[in-house]
Amino acid sequence: MTTAALPRQFTTETVSDGLLVPILSAMVTAGELDGRAGFEDAMVRAIEGCADEPADGWHAFYVNSLAELDSGVAPFTPIHRRALSLLRGHRVLEVGSCFGLFALHCARTGLDVHACDVCPGAVERLDEAARRLTLPVSSRVADACALPYPDGSMDTVTLIHLLEHLEPAAAATAVDEAVRVAARRVVIAVPFEEAPSEHFGHVQALTEDDLIGWALPWIRRGVRASVFVDHGGWLVLDRVGG
Template identity: 40%
Template sequence: MSLTTLTLGADGRVRHRVPPDRLSNDLAGWIARDLVAPGLLRPNAFEQAFVSVVLSTAWRPVVAWESFYRNTLTALAAGGDPGGTNAGMAPVQQRATELAVGPDVVELGCCFGFLALQLAAAGHRVTAVDIAPGTVRLLAAMAPLLGLPVHAVAGDATAAPLADRCADTVLAVHLLEHLPAGVDVLVLAEMLRLARRRVVVAVPYEDVPDVAWGHVRTFDAAALHRLGASTGHRYRVADHHGGWLVIDR
């Protein structure tokens, strides 16, 4: 078994040889490739397998997670290893950072918060929102260790616990593909409620939803144009490692 090969034991536990210095968000791609795609692991068990591998790399959870975060941020800054998850994320997050305007930024559906941390490193005051309380607690614990201030908040992207017009830019990067059809309109309305200046949406372009990543629907440029036009605001759609919808107020 190579360092980046994962197997599932007879006891249902993931077997790996991932050393702490290789631990990063590339792990997500390895699990999808080695366990979910061949049918060895159900997509709904993805998160549990992911966490179990991370925690197995160090004697204390905080040490394991800090290595995971630091290695991922370093890999994203360098562009990631070819074909890896970080390599796929890097240009998307770089573009999102370039599109953020103003000092105050909100990210909806932040997951681990790598984009939020990059935005903080770029000098923005960042509030990161995710529906999973555990993920929010993890980000809140890691951000101070990394020296990157991020305000992490648990909340639904359709009803964030934040004030009207609280941010210059509001982002939802690779969130909408995880939500059922029709919810995208609700999320966009919430983003417009929160944004003073700009809304940024990014989605992957797929022929079919990638269930290994929890995707439930697909988007194309036409769908983004319909979404933008429904708001009545000035908008533009662009392609860059997927599709982008940018709305300026």
């Protein structure tokens, strides 16, 4: 694991996802950080080192990152806004929630929000963030390929920048699981890359053909599908009558 020096000192006023990710990505490109392990280590050190207590650093990270999304300056803002506009119903599940910024964003709109991620540490951080921000998010550790939720138990299930982290067979299984759990709609977003960004943990570069490939088995079963491009690719699957 790398101990490369960060290019600047972050504070509780400046630490955020929108600021950290471009800086650390540039360091990976320059060879100053060693791939995914170096990227993740540097990000944690920046967040936890900006305050006297690591927990306060994480709280500042969440507060600032959500503020960036609200103001529109965060690189991920267009994706969050598009995803929010596509939600249907009241009960939402975010699969592969990572830091949980989208889940927290949804909770602030009054939705009944559930989130899951395969990483226990990410779920713990989301739980703590939701507690300190007094936002109701129900989160748990879970594999996208075997979701521990009953059939049709959520109105909308989202997979936002998740499937590029999975091998092709696992990605297809994750889509199937999302459709099983969703009573009304599945919303999928993926980045379009020439090559997978290893420091983000991406294992495949996806195209519109992949989105269509995930949709076809469900179209044959009567599910409506829409594929479009907006800051990457999107696939929306709707149950008839949902």
